[in-house]
Amino acid sequence: MKYMRDSFLESVYQQMSYNGKIFVLSADVGAPALDKIRKDYPSRFINTGIAEQNTINVATGLAMEGYQVYVYGIAAFFLRAADQIRNSLLLYHQYSPLNINILSTGKGISYETAGPTHHCLEDLPVFSAFPGFEIYVPSDATMARAMAAQLIQNGVRYFCCDGKKVALIYNDDFCFDLSDGYITRNSGEKSCIVTMGGMLSFAEEILKVMRSKGIEIGLIDLFTPTEFDKDKLLSILNNYSKVITLEEGYREEGVLSVQIQKLITGTCIKLHKFGFDRKYIFEPGPREMHYKNAGITINNIVNVL
Amino acid sequence: MPDIIKFLKNKSMELYKETLLLHKRAPSTRIASALSTIDLFSVLAYGGFFDITNKKDRFIISKAHGCFSLYPILAEKGIISKNDLEQIGREGALLGTIPDCNVPGIINNGGALANGLGIACGMALAMKLKGKPDNICVFQGDGECNEGSVWEAVIFAAFHKLDNLLLIIDDNKMSMLGRQKEILGLDPLSEKFRVFGWNSYDVDGHNVNELYPMLEKIVQERLNKPKVLVASTVKGKRISSLENNCLCHIISMSSEEIDNALAEIGDSL
Numbered sequence: 001m002k003y004m005r006d007s008f009l010e011s012v013y014q015q016m017s018y019n020g021k022i023f024v025l026s027a028d029v030g031a032p033a034l035d036k037i038r039k040d041y042p043s044r045f046i047n048t049g050i051a052e053q054n055t056i057n058v059a060t061g062l063a064m065e066g067y068q069v070y071v072y073g074i075a076a077f078f079l080r081a082a083d084q085i086r087n088s089l090l091l092y093h094q095y096s097p098l099n100i101n102i103l104s105t106g107k108g109i110s111y112e113t114a115g116p117t118h119h120c121l122e123d124l125p126v127f128s129a130f131p132g133f134e135i136y137v138p139s140d141a142t143m144a145r146a147m148a149a150q151l152i153q154n155g156v157r158y159f160c161c162d163g164k165k166v167a168l169i170y171n172d173d174f175c176f177d178l179s180d181g182y183i184t185r186n187s188g189e190k191s192c193i194v195t196m197g198g199m200l201s202f203a204e205e206i207l208k209v210m211r212s213k214g215i216e217i218g219l220i221d222l223f224t225p226t227e228f229d230k231d232k233l234l235s236i237l238n239n240y241s242k243v244i245t246l247e248e249g250y251r252e253e254g255v256l257s258v259q260i261q262k263l264i265t266g267t268c269i270k271l272h273k274f275g276f277d278r279k280y281i282f283e284p285g286p287r288e289m290h291y292k293n294a295g296i297t298i299n300n301i302v303n304v305l
Numbered sequence: 306m307p308d309i310i311k312f313l314k315n316k317s318m319e320l321y322k323e324t325l326l327l328h329k330r331a332p333s334t335r336i337a338s339a340l341s342t343i344d345l346f347s348v349l350a351y352g353g354f355f356d357i358t359n360k361k362d363r364f365i366i367s368k369a370h371g372c373f374s375l376y377p378i379l380a381e382k383g384i385i386s387k388n389d390l391e392q393i394g395r396e397g398a399l400l401g402t403i404p405d406c407n408v409p410g411i412i413n414n415g416g417a418l419a420n421g422l423g424i425a426c427g428m429a430l431a432m433k434l435k436g437k438p439d440n441i442c443v444f445q446g447d448g449e450c451n452e453g454s455v456w457e458a459v460i461f462a463a464f465h466k467l468d469n470l471l472l473i474i475d476d477n478k479m480s481m482l483g484r485q486k487e488i489l490g491l492d493p494l495s496e497k498f499r500v501f502g503w504n505s506y507d508v509d510g511h512n513v514n515e516l517y518p519m520l521e522k523i524v525q526e527r528l529n530k531p532k533v534l535v536a537s538t539v540k541g542k543r544i545s546s547l548e549n550n551c552l553c554h555i556i557s558m559s560s561e562e563i564d565n566a567l568a569e570i571g572d573s574l
Contacts, residue, residue, distance in 0.1 A: 044434075051460075051461070058424075061423070061426060061430070065427070084423070087416070088423070088424055091405070091414040092414060096406070
């Protein structure tokens with residue numbers, strides 16, 4: 001189990017030793033790896049305070065002057081800076097490419113007991129509507145590190161990390177090819193689960209249950225839910241009669257359900273969506289409780305499969 | 306009168322004329338908002354102490370809707386063409402009614418308001434890290450000071466001692482639907498900045514005799530504090546139907562009105 005954000009920032013820290021163009025901003029959110037950056041590269045790290053709008057504007061100004069900027073903060077509060085992400089950052093980026101990487105923590109209901117102000121089921125649907133904003137959802141700490149190490153060219157990216165430690169799915173020596181936007185975890189017979197982020201480890205459990213019943217199901221880790229290779233993924237999904245989207249987002253409006261629905265329109269594939277009801281959740285409790293309340297249980301999914 | 310002052314006053318009058326002509330071609334331009342910028346832009350662009358075209362210094366327009374008055378300056382400096390001025394707002398033209406970063410010489414998108422200062426903070430930091438002496442100037446409206454993002458940046462700039470940063474506030478005391486003092490109230494504006502750790506200056510934003518020495522001095526000033534120049538201006542300056550009209554922001558002048566104004570300016574040139 002490891003925090004995605006730590007692996008990501010460890011890679012950024014390593015890169016800072018040989019890349020003097022890297023600048024890191026934090027909107028007053030901490031992480032152990034960030035402490036190392038703060039200590040060893042004090043001139044290229046700033047805690048911008050509880051001020052997400054200004055943090056994005058400052059990042060834009062730094063990037064316009066040639067810096068490769070990393071911005072770290074809490075997912076729910078980057079929505080507060082949606083105007084700055086769109087008007088300051090992305091509009092400019094369309095004319096003169098920038099290198100800005102927004103690292104968010106607290107995806108979905110990671111902050112399970114903190115209530116709806118800290119839950120974030122809307123960032124991906126909102127940000128996926130912004131032209132030029134690349135969205136990445138690492139499914140474990142190994143993938144988060146690979147993303148930080150590989151995605152260093154110009155681009156404006158949103159890395160959406162779970163707020164909790166997540167089980168390691170990929171081994172350290174796993175060779176990530178991020179170009180297709182997805183990884184096929186397993187091939188199956190009739191049904192296939194498409195998921196992303198921390199939900200992948202939950203889907204792996206379902207895979208085991210089905211295997212114990214003698215049934216192989218497909219499993220796709222769609223870590224880039226908007227900019228994936230649509231032709232390639234459709235050719236894979238066409239091998240199945242049933243596709244299940246499984247996400248810590250709204251059941252109908254979640255970025256996975258919308259993208260996969262769009263992708264398979266016109267095919268004979270039946271789509272089942274697992275996600276949250278479109279309402280705010282005030283009841284505190286562990287993640288499992290929230291999943292159960294939303295009908296996201298192994299039994300329910302196995303029954304559909 | 307020193308030659309430079311005379312020269313700058315002439316440039317102002319030419320810019321009033323060119324801005325009115327742009328408004329005649331594109332009536333949806335915010336003319337009242339642009340008329341309060343003219344004397345400030347003339348001194349900045351032609352005073353010889355600041356590069357308004359973003360080749361050396363950085364000029365961020367935060368109240369972009371009122372900054373189409375920059376277009377004639379960019380044309381005169383050869384960055385855009387005279388024909389671009391003729392085509393403003395037309396299908397396929399380079400120039401929209403609100404300047405954006407697709408126009409050569411303009412580097413940001415200030416149509417949403419209140420983001421220019423934060424962007425400039427990032428640039429000012431970058432310049433300091435690189436050890437560059439270049440000046441960063443932000444041109445902002447007073448109405449934008451209603452937005453929280455402005456004050457986030459105000460705090461940031463003071464804390465990080467961004468003394469290569471100059472904020473010019475075009476304090477025309479009006480926003481879209483009326484006078485600031487009847488909407489939220491910003492007075493005393495320069496005092497607010499002083500309390501936040503800035504060096505504040507006040508000036509008559511239409512008096513070139515005052516503007517030139519003031520801007521020449523504070524653009525270069527480096528005293529460990531960011532600088533703000535609160536320039537008292539008149540929205541709709543020189544046009545009697547716009548001056549002191551609470552709704553002048555959304556008023557387009559008629560062709561006849563523009564022609565009369567141009568004739569008056571022509572007489573004074």
